Amino acid sequence: MRYSILSLCLAVAVAAGCDGAPPAHDTPRDAAMAAAEQQAVAEVDEYSYAEPDQVRIDDLALDLKVDFDNRQLAGSATYTLDWADPKANRLVLDTRDLSIEKVVGERADGKWEDLKFSLAPKDKVLGSKLTIEAPQRNPRIRVTYATSPEASGLQWLTPEMTQGKKTPFMFSQSQQIHARSWVPLQDTPRVRFTYTAHVTAPGDAMVLMSADNDPNAARDGDYSFKMPQKIPSYLLAIAAGDLVFQPISPRAGVWAEPATVGKAAKEFEDTEKMMRTAERLYGPYRWERYDILVLPPSFPYGGMENPRLTFATPTVIVGDKSLVSLVAHELAHSWSGNLVTFSTPKDGWLNEGFTSYVENRIVEDLYGKELADMEKVIARNELAEEYKQIDPKLQVLALRPGTLADPDGASSATVYTKGAWFLQFLEERFGRDAFDPFLKGYFDHFAFQSIPTTKFIEYAKANLLAKYPGKVSEAELDEWIYQPGIPASAPKTASPRFDAVDAARKAWLDGGALPEAAQTAKWSTQEWVHFIEGMPETLPADRLAALDAAYQFTGTPNGEIAQRWYPLAIRNGYAQANAAAAEFITRVGRRKLIMPTYNALVKTPDGLKLAEATFAQARPGYHPITSASVEETIAKAKQGAPSTP
Ligand code: BES
Numbered sequence: 001m002r003y004s005i006l007s008l009c010l011a012v013a014v015a016a017g018c019d020g021a022p023p024a025h026d027t028p029r030d031a032a033m034a035a036a037e038q039q040a041v042a043e044v045d046e047y048s049y050a051e052p053d054q055v056r057i058d059d060l061a062l063d064l065k066v067d068f069d070n071r072q073l074a075g076s077a078t079y080t081l082d083w084a085d086p087k088a089n090r091l092v093l094d095t096r097d098l099s100i101e102k103v104v105g106e107r108a109d110g111k112w113e114d115l116k117f118s119l120a121p122k123d124k125v126l127g128s129k130l131t132i133e134a135p136q137r138n139p140r141i142r143v144t145y146a147t148s149p150e151a152s153g154l155q156w157l158t159p160e161m162t163q164g165k166k167t168p169f170m171f172s173q174s175q176q177i178h179a180r181s182w183v184p185l186q187d188t189p190r191v192r193f194t195y196t197a198h199v200t201a202p203g204d205a206m207v208l209m210s211a212d213n214d215p216n217a218a219r220d221g222d223y224s225f226k227m228p229q230k231i232p233s234y235l236l237a238i239a240a241g242d243l244v245f246q247p248i249s250p251r252a253g254v255w256a257e258p259a260t261v262g263k264a265a266k267e268f269e270d271t272e273k274m275m276r277t278a279e280r281l282y283g284p285y286r287w288e289r290y291d292i293l294v295l296p297p298s299f300p301y302g303g304m305e306n307p308r309l310t311f312a313t314p315t316v317i318v319g320d321k322s323l324v325s326l327v328a329h330e331l332a333h334s335w336s337g338n339l340v341t342f343s344t345p346k347d348g349w350l351n352e353g354f355t356s357y358v359e360n361r362i363v364e365d366l367y368g369k370e371l372a373d374m375e376k377v378i379a380r381n382e383l384a385e386e387y388k389q390i391d392p393k394l395q396v397l398a399l400r401p402g403t404l405a406d407p408d409g410a411s412s413a414t415v416y417t418k419g420a421w422f423l424q425f426l427e428e429r430f431g432r433d434a435f436d437p438f439l440k441g442y443f444d445h446f447a448f449q450s451i452p453t454t455k456f457i458e459y460a461k462a463n464l465l466a467k468y469p470g471k472v473s474e475a476e477l478d479e480w481i482y483q484p485g486i487p488a489s490a491p492k493t494a495s496p497r498f499d500a501v502d503a504a505r506k507a508w509l510d511g512g513a514l515p516e517a518a519q520t521a522k523w524s525t526q527e528w529v530h531f532i533e534g535m536p537e538t539l540p541a542d543r544l545a546a547l548d549a550a551y552q553f554t555g556t557p558n559g560e561i562a563q564r565w566y567p568l569a570i571r572n573g574y575a576q577a578n579a580a581a582a583e584f585i586t587r588v589g590r591r592k593l594i595m596p597t598y599n600a601l602v603k604t605p606d607g608l609k610l611a612e613a614t615f616a617q618a619r620p621g622y623h624p625i626t627s628a629s630v631e632e633t634i635a636k637a638k639q640g641a642p643s644t645p
């Protein structure tokens, strides 16, 4: 409901302030009213046209056909509705690039009637508002529709773009607001629903969803799914392709193309242990199975926490388990995000900050404090870099309404790293004996609910601050949540292993020898990342050649190393790396890994040419989300505007 924000803000501006900061109050009644109003503002989702206070989707029943030839999903979505407001007589849904064929509603007598509907012109970010007239307040409504080949939330791969080269592939990525490009929905995390799906697919493509996938399902082209727990729309997910299963434990396993499944199961063999650690700390895993689907390298993210079926990039399969914190992260979302969900993307930290904190606790428990601390330091260095130039408005945990035009543009340093850092601050002040049960209690208290930051604050004040007085003040809480930057009280993390890397780098920069193989042989991915990240902005090309000769960075199979090496090489005119850099950003579509290379390339005229040529070639294999980011970087560079790192 994008257009009501301003009016809501105006209405409550005097009482609550529209800046998200808590106002001063004269009486407890004022304070209570203001808190309620502040929460109402916090729960307005500016990225959805839906009107969940009028009517809510309780259950979704999908009936879809996967058509690889036309890159289309077509069929129907049937909603079971809860008409919350007695005056409500229309259902407003979010859509993007969908063709809507027909809308029918079930009457009280069980017959279905045609309903009038209108599709508004497309907004670039939000898509098209679909308004369905329902004067009878039908208990069920069905929309018959088809997706566009350009659906922002789907990627279609031809057989040649897969590993097996025989079967086409398709997958969804719904977060933040792309579910609406493949299902007409109330596409806001405020609304949670159960779902079922009947999906048909041609040939021997296996279909999987964020639901009760059966490891033994017959590949007969006809698949049925049930998700009995209520989920928000951004967790709706589907994939189809030549996918096979390998178990890790009775309740966990891996789905992947046949050539990858064995390697993936080996890399992710600690998944069951991760589940047990998380359960010990935060209570039972409530989603029955936990499987991981390994996608083609074009998957635009590292991972996506689709319930019961995490989607993951193959770029973390490096053979030594050094990047499996990604699994810890996506698994952690089973508590932070999927169980307790932000009610709007403004409160992204409730999902990602909590998850990054829990991820780090799992990593510490399984792989030790040294690795957990190195990962913290890498993230915080990245935050420090980002905070040199990003708008202070993006540095607050609970974003003010209207801060972001597109919710995909949030500052990840804030949402992930500042969010996790804040929880680590609380952990240190209260001690794990108090903080761990608090967090477990929080997940339990708000289980299967979607909440704004204000609810967390209320809960933390009652169950932490008031329970253990004198440890953290409300002012400190407010500073972390509503002020930009990192509070001076933030805990510091030391890493002796990184200190050794710093010393080795410095010795070389000061004219000494490069660290010996005996030392570097023990380095993890994190140490290599830190080694490269600490290099100066400028370094002569012959020095880069020396590094490359010693460690073969150019052409590295490790995407985390490639992400740091190629920008350093490009920015310093070390042209020997260009061909491998171009190959890397063509083969991989994971945004985080390849955008730094594009951003480095577009800074010089020759680099810009290489970026454009590479993009032209790579684009058919990219996901729409990655294509959009690359397009924006190239367009900005051409306009002469500074591009973001
Ligand atoms: N939920 C996110 C992915 C996401 C966030 C998609 C916002 C769209 C909008 C997922 O859990 C995530 O955080 N993935 C990270 C990996 C993680 C190890 C930090 C990624 O993809 O880089």
Ligand code: ZN
Pocket: 329, 330, 333, 351, 352, 355
């Ligand atoms: Zn996440």
